[in-house]
Amino acid sequence: MNRGEWGEPYAALRLLGDRKLFLSDEDGNANPNEWMEVLKVVRQETADRLVTYNCNVNDMNVDVVVNERHVSTIPAEYFLRIAESLKEDICGAKGRSFNVSDEVLEFIKGAEMHHLKAKSIEKSDIFISARDPRNSIVRENIGFSIKCEFGENPTLFNTAKASAAKYRISGMNSQLMDRINSIIDAKGHASVTGRCALLRENGCDLSFVGYEYAPRAKCCAFQENLDQINPRLPYVIERMMWNHFMSGQTEIDIESVTNRIITENPCDISLGESKYPYMVKMFLYSAYCGMTASTLWDGRSNVKGGYITVKETGEVVANYALESESFKNFLFKHCYLDFPSTDPKHGDYGRIYEENGEYYFKLNFQVRIK
Structure with a gap:
């Protein structure tokens, strides 16, 4: 093993x-x-x-x-x-x-x-x-x-095709699509940041459409689940991905990423310094409680106790998820964004494609605990 x-x-x-x-x-x-x-x-x-x-x-x-x-x-x-x-x-x-x-x-x-x-x-x-x-x-x-x-580092929220944020692209053509899709990194994988940079350089405009359709749930399950936690959360999570890939920001730890969201205030809300962290903490806690991207979630928790961490030193320590405020703060301080494989069977993102005469692009993510 x-x-x-x-x-x-x-x-x-x-x-x-x-x-x-x-x-x-x-x-x-x-x-x-x-x-x-x-x-x-x-x-x-x-x-x-x-x-x-x-x-x-x-x-x-x-x-x-x-x-x-x-x-x-x-x-x-x-x-x-x-x-x-x-x-x-x-x-x-x-x-x-x-x-x-x-x-x-x-x-x-x-x-x-x-x-x-x-x-x-x-x-x-x-x-x-x-x-x-x-x-x-x-x-x-x-x-x-x-x-x-x-x-x-253990995964808190697993990526899925259904967790991908979908964007409609204006200013795109088939030649530019092929050029951008050919950009790969040193390991032969899709270079998502490189492709995003070329999109920006060519003045392409991306507008957020929503999250991917989940066939098993027969709807956009991730968007529905986020909406259940907080109606603004679908846009907050999308901006987290956007900032990483499209703005060239390098922060990946959740607390720093959330601080950037507070500064930008994409939902145009008051008291963002408390509301945005609260929304993100609820997302992390919900992910721990059983919320996924591909299945509709009814908001009920599967958690009976919490989780045990085997530390690098061999120490065994416990986090009680039932003591939720302390546990949510722990997740907020120790989680970070991770960006999984772009393989069509896994994250399925970072590739421009044409659909019904329109061009689209997807971003995706997962969350790990450091």
């Missing part, structure tokens, strides 16, 4: 060894004064295989239960030792995908982790029961998705 995928069993091992889950502050660091005592870890490996790890209160052992049948008891220190070995294997590995040491694999198998990538249920990769030591309140079966900093 790749580094991010190995991070999922690592998180489970670490939690069972440490028996503590530290909560993150708004900067993404573990808050040493806020943590939960881990009582139970549950992995739904497949539809018919549920593995539960019960942390014994009276000793430092972990009871392993598969489908309600007790299988074994393992000292918690073993989980911690193997977690450290797995971290060393991940950090020292070469290549995109790799295996780990026989010692780690043997322990993982003995601990009943037969499927290293657990079945994701309502965006949750792992479920935890934990006690808050400050008030002794026990929270049962909190669902977390797992993001790992060992590998690539």
